[in-house]
Amino acid sequence: MTSRGRALLGFGVVFLALLALPHIASRLDWPGFYLTFLFTAFFWITQSSSWNMLTGYSGYFSFGQGAWFGVGVYTTAVLAGKQSWGFLAALPLAGVAALVVGLLLGVVVFRLRSLGGEIFALTTLAIAFVLASIARIFPEIDGGRGSFMTSVPLPEFLGEFRPAVYRMTLVIMMLTVLTAYLIYESRLGWGLFAIRDDEQVARGLGEPVFRYKMAALGANAFFGGLMGGVWALQIGFVTVEDVFNIRVPLFVILMSVLGGTRHWMGPVVGSVIIFTIIDRFNSAGFEDFNQVFIGGLLIVLVLAVREGIYLRLRERWLAAGVIFATVMILLTLFNPSSMVWKFLWALLATLAMALVPDRAWQRLANRGGATTSAADPEREKVDV
């Protein structure tokens, strides 16, 4: 089987397993917040993976995630909330509306040659402010009073509210990560990596860089908006201040950078790590310390593992798997805390392992006899 075939099979298996989860959860009487925990994780995975398609792959730094998200939220809030469209009819338009706004921005900033990367970043930041003002001015959109999503009926086949949101966010998350993977493994992906390294040279080799940047920006905006469209339901009462703020763009940047922007899995891993930690901190009542702690942790992680946690974990997959499984099993045997807490502790233990610098790790591995001296690049060089 080709590596792409294996990956697609993996996507299928993960999707079916996650799709079956609400049924298992209701059989096993799991607390409802497990689903909320998971679909909020799906939300962040989608936002950061879609951000990474543009910024991680092409190097164009974007603060625009809040704008795509916000356009999506307000599309369903207006169509399903105010105009009484069917929710599933409105939802695709959330993605399309964000796509259109993204492409309009792209035509302007990518066509003007003189605009560098910094200007692009500022423009994407500005667009969220512009959109927020538009939403505030027009009462048809918001008018500054907010709008309720709580009475929007959902199709029956999706189930109750919580499983319904879970299923919709799951499908969107899988589509987003699958797209990120397919781009990564395609000419488009390689073209974007070339743009990140040296756009002028890439263009000189014959790459249609404008089209490629538009494709990356379009994919980013589309999936960010689509997930925003579902998220309007979870927010319940949609206000301009809650939607168009700096939270979404800031968190997707942190999650992707932590996980690693050079690989399609990086944002997935980064989102799970950061979201889990924040969620447990909030539930333990440490909201006030949250930002101090998260900020400190991020500085340590990003400085210690420059290439991103995902690649580091993949390099040490055996140790990561053993540590994670051991902690999970020990906690299951001796600790009655909830599954999410166990997951957090196992995650933190694995992260601690990932923080060991490469050189020290090499020495540990040698002493343990796990690897031979040939794996030590320093020693090899001396012989040459």
Added chain:
Amino acid sequence: MKLLDCRGVRKSFGGVQALQDVDIAVDEGEILGLVGPNGSGKSTLINVLSGFFPADAGQVDFGGMSIFGQEANEIAAHGIARTFQIPRPFATMTARENVAVSYMFGREKHSLASARLAADEWLDFTGLAQVADSNVDELNLQQLKFLELARAMATEPKLILLDEVLAGLNPAEIESSVAMIRRIHDRGITIVIVEHVMRVVMSLSHRIVVLDQGRVIAAGQPESVMNDEAVISAYLGGKRI
């Protein structure tokens, strides 16, 4: 037959006329040497021909079609490749990936799968097979210059513009680079070479064009051009030795 024909090409930066009504024709299959003192407009001409800088005015025909005003990627698709004086590899990629990306886009569009095979072929051609999997920061200057050549060749060009490929190399490296340029030419590729090492330009080029202050001051056979009064005065300040 003329492969590349520029007439009246002008380019200015602010108030500085970098190119003033430059007429240059390159015949199919020839090696054309482009020489001139520093600041004479050689590199600007390379940048204009490859679409990196848009020209202000003039006519540029390639293979009988006008390419004036086209973007660099469109010009590359017609079959013009270039190298850089200071190598500009894709820094986060291996040597093989650098060449593979070039082959994927280049003159024709190719699939990802075929690009790896083609990349190996061109790495082999330029003698870089043993560093194929190295990151580019592990390569020395000559290897980086050869990587530029491999990348240019992988676009399957008709014409290659070589911008000072020999600058910074030692005599032995220069010799092997000259042999490499000849092998590229043997593949039927037309070459425009900008170079400061006169001995090399004289021996490689079929014809030489001399630029000075953005103008063509002489063109013709290497020996006759180098004995031209205007050329000697441009290089040596008006006195004949």
